[in-house]
Amino acid sequence: MLPLIPVFLVGAVSAPLIKKIARGTVKSSVKLVLDARRVAHEINEDLSDIAAEATAEVFAADLQEGSEMPRQTVKKARSSTATA
Secondary structure, eight states, rough: OOOOHHHHHHHHHHHHHHHHHHHHHHHHHHHHHHHHHHHHHHHHHHHHHHHHHHHHHHHHHHHOOOOOOOOOOOOOOOOOOOOO
């Protein structure tokens, strides 16, 4: 029975250390995901700004050419096909 005591003690002593390591890993992962979401949101805003500026430039160019009505941007309707 003597060999089981050191194994038990190793497990009891290392459990808090393993818990801290696991907790640190989870916290780091959560921070990484939040940073990735923030960066993706900023990129999306930048792309939206670029698209709005390009649209305004196209409308301005159309008006300078003398057309009465600038081109309308038409969005195509998405066909919704459900797959079973």
